[in-house]
Amino acid sequence: MDRREFVQRATVGVAATATLARARNAGASEPQLSANDAVDRVQIIDAHCHAGPGLHSGDPNGPHDPWTTFNDPEETLQKMQEAGIDKTVIFPINNARYQHANETIAEYVQRWPGKFIGFAKHDAKTEAGKIADLLRREVQELGLKGLKLHGTPSSEMMTAAGELKIPILFHPARVEDCHLPVRAHPEVNFILAHLGSFASRQWRDHEQAILATLQYPNLYLETSAVVFHRYLEKAARELPADKLIFGTDGPLVDSRIELQKIRMLKLDRDAERKILGGNILRLLGQHV
Numbered sequence: 260m261d262r263r264e265f266v267q268r269a270t271v272g273v274a275a276t277a278t279l280a281r282a283r284n285a286g287a288s289e290p291q292l293s294a295n296d297a298v299d300r301v302q303i304i305d306a307h308c309h310a311g312p313g314l315h316s317g318d319p320n321g322p323h324d325p326w327t328t329f330n331d332p333e334e335t336l337q338k339m340q341e342a343g344i345d346k347t348v349i350f351p352i353n354n355a356r357y358q359h360a361n362e363t364i365a366e367y368v369q370r371w372p373g374k375f376i377g378f379a380k381h382d383a384k385t386e387a388g389k390i391a392d393l394l395r396r397e398v399q400e401l402g403l404k405g406l407k408l409h410g411t412p413s414s415e416m417m418t419a420a421g422e423l424k425i426p427i428l429f430h431p432a433r434v435e436d437c438h439l440p441v442r443a444h445p446e447v448n449f450i451l452a453h454l455g456s457f458a459s460r461q462w463r464d465h466e467q468a469i470l471a472t473l474q475y476p477n478l479y480l481e482t483s484a485v486v487f488h489r490y491l492e493k494a495a496r497e498l499p500a501d502k503l504i505f506g507t508d509g510p511l512v513d514s515r516i517e518l519q520k521i522r523m524l525k526l527d528r529d530a531e532r533k534i535l536g537g538n539i540l541r542l543l544g545q546h547v
C-alpha cells in the first residue's frame with residue numbers, strides 16, 4: 260500500500276466509524292457504506308502483454324526463446340492479482356502468420372471475462388494483401404480492440420485501422436521511423452511501446468519519443484520495459500498526462516515491477532488515473 264492509498268483508506272475508515280457511531284446512537288441497525296463512502300479507486304489497465312503459443316510452440320528441438328514458444332495467460336492473471344492490475348491488453352507472441360494466434364487471443368478474452376482486452380497482431384510482409392480482411396473479421400466478429408506490431412505499420416494496416424477506429428501499438432526499429440506513418444494517418448491513434456526503446460538500449464530514442472509525442476496529437480507513449488528510469492520521469496514531467504500509457508510487456512517483463520515504477524513517479528491522482536487506465540480506455544472508445 261502506498262502512502263496515498265494508506266491515507267485514503269484511513270480517511271474512509273474514519274468516515275465509516277463516524278457513520279457507525281451515529282447509527283448506534285440513533286439505535287439503528289449496523290449501516291452499510293454508501294456509494295459516496297466507497298473508495299474511489301483508480302482502475303489499472305496494463306496496455307502491453309503477450310499471450311498464447313508462438314512459432315516454436317511444442318517443438319522440443321526448436322529455439323526456446325520465450326517470445327516464440329508459449330506465454331501463459333494464467334501467469335499474467337496471477338501477477339495481475341498480486342499487483343492489483345484490473346485488466347490487461349493481450350496479443351500474440353511471434354508467429355509466421357497471425358490468424359490462428361489472434362483467434363486464441365479472442366478465446367482467452369472469453370474464457371476469463373472482464374480480465375483481458377484482446378489486440379490482434381499481424382506481419383506486414385508474410386500477410387501482405389490479406390491484413391485488411393483478417394483485421395475486419397478480428398475486430399467485428401472476434402471482438403479484438405486494437406493492432407500490435409513489431410516494426411512500422413504498412414499502409415494497408417493503417418487504412419484498415421482508420422476504418423475500424425482501432426489504435427496501433429507499435430515498436431519500430433528507430434523512433435524516427437514513426438514520424439511518417441503518424442503524420443500520414445492523423446485519424447489513427449498510435450501508441451509507441453517502451454518509451455521508444457526496449458530496455459533503454461538506445462537512450463536517445465527515449466528523448467526523441469518524448470519530442471515526437473509532444474509534436475503529434477495522435478501519438479502516445481507506453482511505459483513498459485524502460486530500464487533508465489530517469490526517462491520515465493522525464494516523460495511524466497514533460498508530457499501532458501493524457502499522452503502516457505501504462506504497459507508492462509508481460510509476462511516476460513514482470514508486471515508487479517513495472518507498476519511499481521509508475522508508483523515511483525509519485526503522480527498526482529488525476530495523472531495517475533489517466534496514465535494507469537484512463538488513457539487507454541479513452542483510445543478504445545471505452546468499449547471494452
Ligand SMILES: [Zn+2]
Binds near residue numbers: 307308309508
Ligand atoms: Zn512486447
